Amino acid sequence: MALAGLFLVVFLLVHLGINLLLLANDDGRAFSAAASFMGTNPVIRGMEVVLFGGFLLHMLFGLLVSIRNRASRPVRYQHRNLSETSPLSRYMLHSGIIVTIFLALHFIDFYFIKIGLVAPPAGVERHDFYHRTLVLFADKGYSAAYMVGFLFLGFHLNHALQAAFQTMGFNHTKYTGAVKAASTIYSVVVAGGFMIIPLWVMFSR
Numbered sequence: 001m002a003l004a005g006l007f008l009v010v011f012l013l014v015h016l017g018i019n020l021l022l023l024a025n026d027d028g029r030a031f032s033a034a035a036s037f038m039g040t041n042p043v044i045r046g047m048e049v050v051l052f053g054g055f056l057l058h059m060l061f062g063l064l065v066s067i068r069n070r071a072s073r074p075v076r077y078q079h080r081n082l083s084e085t086s087p088l089s090r091y092m093l094h095s096g097i098i099v100t101i102f103l104a105l106h107f108i109d110f111y112f113i114k115i116g117l118v119a120p121p122a123g124v125e126r127h128d129f130y131h132r133t134l135v136l137f138a139d140k141g142y143s144a145a146y147m148v149g150f151l152f153l154g155f156h157l158n159h160a161l162q163a164a165f166q167t168m169g170f171n172h173t174k175y176t177g178a179v180k181a182a183s184t185i186y187s188v189v190v191a192g193g194f195m196i197i198p199l200w201v202m203f204s205r
Protein backbone atom coordinates (compact mmCIF):
# COMPACT_ATOMS: atom_id res chain seq x y z
CA MET A 1 0.00 0.00 0.00
CA ALA A 2 2.84 2.39 0.87
CA LEU A 3 4.65 1.67 -2.43
CA ALA A 4 1.52 2.16 -4.55
CA GLY A 5 0.86 5.37 -2.58
CA LEU A 6 4.40 6.66 -3.10
CA PHE A 7 4.09 6.18 -6.85
CA LEU A 8 0.99 8.39 -6.73
CA VAL A 9 2.91 10.95 -4.65
CA VAL A 10 5.44 11.37 -7.50
CA PHE A 11 2.68 11.43 -10.14
CA LEU A 12 0.93 14.31 -8.34
CA LEU A 13 4.07 16.47 -8.38
CA VAL A 14 4.55 15.91 -12.14
CA HIS A 15 0.85 16.52 -12.81
CA LEU A 16 0.91 19.72 -10.75
CA GLY A 17 4.07 20.96 -12.49
CA ILE A 18 2.48 20.50 -15.93
CA ASN A 19 -0.82 22.06 -14.82
CA LEU A 20 0.91 25.16 -13.48
CA LEU A 21 2.11 25.82 -17.06
CA LEU A 22 -1.52 26.87 -17.64
CA LEU A 23 -0.60 30.10 -15.87
CA ALA A 24 2.10 31.02 -18.41
CA ASN A 25 0.88 33.94 -20.42
CA ASP A 26 1.20 32.12 -23.77
CA ASP A 27 -2.35 31.11 -24.69
CA GLY A 28 -1.76 27.57 -23.43
CA ARG A 29 1.20 26.73 -25.70
CA ALA A 30 3.60 25.42 -22.98
CA PHE A 31 0.80 23.53 -21.19
CA SER A 32 -0.52 21.98 -24.41
CA ALA A 33 3.00 20.92 -25.50
CA ALA A 34 3.66 19.24 -22.13
CA ALA A 35 0.20 17.60 -22.03
CA SER A 36 0.61 16.37 -25.59
CA PHE A 37 4.08 14.92 -24.79
CA MET A 38 2.64 13.14 -21.73
CA GLY A 39 -0.34 11.96 -23.77
CA THR A 40 1.64 10.53 -26.69
CA ASN A 41 5.05 9.39 -25.36
CA PRO A 42 5.01 5.55 -25.31
CA VAL A 43 7.09 5.35 -22.08
CA ILE A 44 4.66 7.70 -20.29
CA ARG A 45 1.71 5.75 -21.75
CA GLY A 46 3.20 2.59 -20.22
CA MET A 47 3.54 4.42 -16.89
CA GLU A 48 -0.16 5.24 -17.12
CA VAL A 49 -0.97 1.53 -16.82
CA VAL A 50 1.23 1.40 -13.68
CA LEU A 51 -0.48 4.57 -12.41
CA PHE A 52 -4.00 3.21 -12.82
CA GLY A 53 -2.86 -0.11 -11.33
CA GLY A 54 -1.33 1.86 -8.43
CA PHE A 55 -4.60 3.72 -7.85
CA LEU A 56 -6.65 0.52 -7.90
CA LEU A 57 -4.25 -1.37 -5.61
CA HIS A 58 -4.07 1.55 -3.21
CA MET A 59 -7.88 1.81 -2.99
CA LEU A 60 -8.30 -1.96 -2.66
CA PHE A 61 -5.71 -2.24 0.13
CA GLY A 62 -7.21 0.81 1.86
CA LEU A 63 -10.63 -0.83 1.88
CA LEU A 64 -9.22 -4.16 3.08
CA VAL A 65 -7.24 -2.50 5.90
CA SER A 66 -10.37 -0.60 7.05
CA ILE A 67 -12.54 -3.73 6.94
CA ARG A 68 -9.90 -5.78 8.80
CA ASN A 69 -9.51 -3.09 11.48
CA ARG A 70 -13.25 -2.98 12.08
CA ALA A 71 -13.63 -6.78 12.03
CA SER A 72 -10.83 -7.24 14.58
CA ARG A 73 -12.83 -5.16 17.05
CA PRO A 74 -16.52 -6.09 16.46
CA VAL A 75 -17.66 -4.18 19.56
CA ARG A 76 -16.40 -0.62 19.37
CA TYR A 77 -14.83 0.97 22.43
CA GLN A 78 -17.33 2.93 24.51
CA HIS A 79 -14.72 5.58 25.17
CA ARG A 80 -12.06 6.00 22.59
CA ASN A 81 -8.72 7.40 23.63
CA LEU A 82 -8.82 10.30 21.19
CA SER A 83 -5.48 11.66 22.23
CA GLU A 84 -3.61 8.76 20.61
CA THR A 85 -4.86 9.19 17.07
CA SER A 86 -5.04 12.38 15.06
CA PRO A 87 -8.37 13.27 13.42
CA LEU A 88 -6.64 12.78 10.06
CA SER A 89 -5.79 9.16 10.74
CA ARG A 90 -9.30 8.34 11.98
CA TYR A 91 -10.88 9.65 8.80
CA MET A 92 -8.59 8.14 6.15
CA LEU A 93 -11.36 5.94 4.71
CA HIS A 94 -13.75 8.92 4.54
CA SER A 95 -11.24 11.30 2.97
CA GLY A 96 -10.16 8.48 0.61
CA ILE A 97 -13.77 8.03 -0.55
CA ILE A 98 -14.12 11.79 -1.19
CA VAL A 99 -10.86 11.80 -3.20
CA THR A 100 -12.17 8.80 -5.21
CA ILE A 101 -15.40 10.69 -5.97
CA PHE A 102 -13.29 13.70 -7.04
CA LEU A 103 -11.24 11.43 -9.32
CA ALA A 104 -14.38 9.99 -10.94
CA LEU A 105 -15.56 13.55 -11.67
CA HIS A 106 -12.10 14.51 -12.94
CA PHE A 107 -11.99 11.53 -15.32
CA ILE A 108 -15.38 12.50 -16.76
CA ASP A 109 -14.09 16.08 -17.25
CA PHE A 110 -10.83 15.19 -19.00
CA TYR A 111 -9.72 11.62 -19.48
CA PHE A 112 -13.06 10.23 -20.72
CA ILE A 113 -13.32 13.15 -23.17
CA LYS A 114 -9.82 12.37 -24.43
CA ILE A 115 -10.57 8.69 -25.04
CA GLY A 116 -13.96 9.51 -26.60
CA LEU A 117 -16.29 8.19 -23.88
CA VAL A 118 -17.71 11.66 -23.12
CA ALA A 119 -18.45 14.49 -25.60
CA PRO A 120 -16.40 17.70 -25.15
CA PRO A 121 -18.28 20.95 -24.37
CA ALA A 122 -19.52 22.92 -27.39
CA GLY A 123 -16.71 24.76 -29.17
CA VAL A 124 -13.86 22.83 -27.51
CA GLU A 125 -11.85 20.28 -29.46
CA ARG A 126 -11.45 16.82 -27.81
CA HIS A 127 -7.69 17.18 -27.17
CA ASP A 128 -7.71 20.88 -26.30
CA PHE A 129 -7.17 20.57 -22.53
CA TYR A 130 -6.26 24.26 -22.22
CA HIS A 131 -9.66 25.60 -23.28
CA ARG A 132 -11.39 22.68 -21.57
CA THR A 133 -9.80 23.79 -18.27
CA LEU A 134 -10.78 27.44 -18.81
CA VAL A 135 -14.43 26.52 -19.58
CA LEU A 136 -14.57 24.16 -16.59
CA PHE A 137 -13.22 26.55 -13.96
CA ALA A 138 -15.12 29.57 -15.25
CA ASP A 139 -18.06 27.84 -13.52
CA LYS A 140 -17.65 28.88 -9.87
CA GLY A 141 -19.71 25.96 -8.52
CA TYR A 142 -17.49 23.53 -10.36
CA SER A 143 -14.34 25.27 -9.18
CA ALA A 144 -15.63 25.07 -5.59
CA ALA A 145 -16.31 21.32 -5.96
CA TYR A 146 -12.76 20.79 -7.27
CA MET A 147 -11.28 22.83 -4.42
CA VAL A 148 -13.14 20.75 -1.84
CA GLY A 149 -11.62 17.70 -3.56
CA PHE A 150 -8.11 19.25 -3.31
CA LEU A 151 -8.65 20.04 0.38
CA PHE A 152 -9.55 16.44 1.22
CA LEU A 153 -6.69 15.25 -0.98
CA GLY A 154 -4.35 17.40 1.17
CA PHE A 155 -5.70 15.90 4.42
CA HIS A 156 -5.48 12.40 2.99
CA LEU A 157 -1.92 12.90 1.74
CA ASN A 158 -0.71 14.41 4.99
CA HIS A 159 -1.52 11.35 7.05
CA ALA A 160 -0.82 8.89 4.20
CA LEU A 161 2.77 10.13 3.85
CA GLN A 162 3.43 9.88 7.58
CA ALA A 163 2.09 6.32 7.56
CA ALA A 164 4.15 5.44 4.46
CA PHE A 165 7.37 6.74 6.08
CA GLN A 166 6.58 4.60 9.11
CA THR A 167 6.04 1.52 6.91
CA MET A 168 9.43 2.16 5.34
CA GLY A 169 11.11 2.11 8.74
CA PHE A 170 11.35 5.80 9.67
CA ASN A 171 9.43 5.18 12.88
CA HIS A 172 12.09 6.15 15.40
CA THR A 173 11.09 9.11 17.55
CA LYS A 174 14.14 11.03 16.32
CA TYR A 175 12.55 11.15 12.83
CA THR A 176 9.02 12.07 13.98
CA GLY A 177 9.46 15.84 13.59
CA ALA A 178 11.12 15.61 10.16
CA VAL A 179 8.54 13.11 8.86
CA LYS A 180 5.65 15.29 10.05
CA ALA A 181 7.18 18.43 8.57
CA ALA A 182 7.95 16.78 5.18
CA SER A 183 4.43 15.31 4.95
CA THR A 184 2.78 18.60 5.82
CA ILE A 185 4.91 20.62 3.39
CA TYR A 186 4.20 18.15 0.58
CA SER A 187 0.43 18.13 1.18
CA VAL A 188 0.19 21.91 1.45
CA VAL A 189 2.23 22.35 -1.76
CA VAL A 190 0.10 19.82 -3.68
CA ALA A 191 -3.36 20.86 -2.41
CA GLY A 192 -2.48 24.59 -2.49
CA GLY A 193 -0.76 24.28 -5.88
CA PHE A 194 -3.79 22.65 -7.52
CA MET A 195 -6.08 25.27 -5.92
CA ILE A 196 -4.17 28.07 -7.64
CA ILE A 197 -5.52 26.90 -11.02
CA PRO A 198 -9.31 27.33 -10.51
CA LEU A 199 -8.62 30.52 -8.52
CA TRP A 200 -6.52 31.90 -11.38
CA VAL A 201 -9.19 31.04 -13.97
CA MET A 202 -11.99 32.57 -11.85
CA PHE A 203 -10.29 35.76 -10.76
CA SER A 204 -7.66 36.75 -13.28
CA ARG A 205 -9.26 35.96 -16.62
Ligand code: HEM
Pocket residue numbers: 012015019035036038039048103106110111114129133150153194195197198
Ligand atom coordinates in the same frame (compact mmCIF):
# COMPACT_ATOMS: atom_id res chain seq x y z
C1 HEM B 1 -6.63 22.00 -11.29
C2 HEM B 1 -6.35 20.74 -11.15
C3 HEM B 1 -6.21 19.74 -12.26
C4 HEM B 1 -6.23 19.92 -13.63
C5 HEM B 1 -6.40 21.21 -14.43
C6 HEM B 1 -6.02 18.61 -14.23
C7 HEM B 1 -5.95 18.36 -15.59
C8 HEM B 1 -5.84 17.12 -16.17
C9 HEM B 1 -5.78 16.86 -17.59
C10 HEM B 1 -5.81 17.94 -18.67
C11 HEM B 1 -5.68 15.53 -17.77
C12 HEM B 1 -5.60 14.75 -19.11
C13 HEM B 1 -4.15 14.55 -19.47
C14 HEM B 1 -3.93 13.48 -20.49
O1 HEM B 1 -4.62 12.46 -20.45
O2 HEM B 1 -3.05 13.62 -21.34
C15 HEM B 1 -5.68 14.91 -16.46
C16 HEM B 1 -5.56 13.56 -16.23
C17 HEM B 1 -5.50 13.00 -14.97
N1 HEM B 1 -5.53 13.65 -13.76
FE1 HEM B 1 -5.70 15.65 -13.49
N2 HEM B 1 -5.87 17.68 -13.22
C18 HEM B 1 -5.99 18.32 -12.00
C19 HEM B 1 -5.91 17.75 -10.74
C20 HEM B 1 -5.73 16.39 -10.49
C21 HEM B 1 -5.62 15.79 -9.18
C22 HEM B 1 -5.67 16.57 -7.86
C23 HEM B 1 -5.47 14.44 -9.37
C24 HEM B 1 -5.30 13.34 -8.37
C25 HEM B 1 -5.83 13.28 -7.18
C26 HEM B 1 -5.49 14.20 -10.80
C27 HEM B 1 -5.40 12.95 -11.39
C28 HEM B 1 -5.41 12.71 -12.74
C29 HEM B 1 -5.28 11.39 -13.34
C30 HEM B 1 -5.10 10.07 -12.58
C31 HEM B 1 -5.33 11.57 -14.73
C32 HEM B 1 -5.23 10.50 -15.82
C33 HEM B 1 -3.75 10.26 -16.05
C34 HEM B 1 -3.37 10.27 -17.47
O3 HEM B 1 -4.05 10.82 -18.32
O4 HEM B 1 -2.29 9.73 -17.72
N3 HEM B 1 -5.64 15.40 -11.44
N4 HEM B 1 -5.77 15.90 -15.50
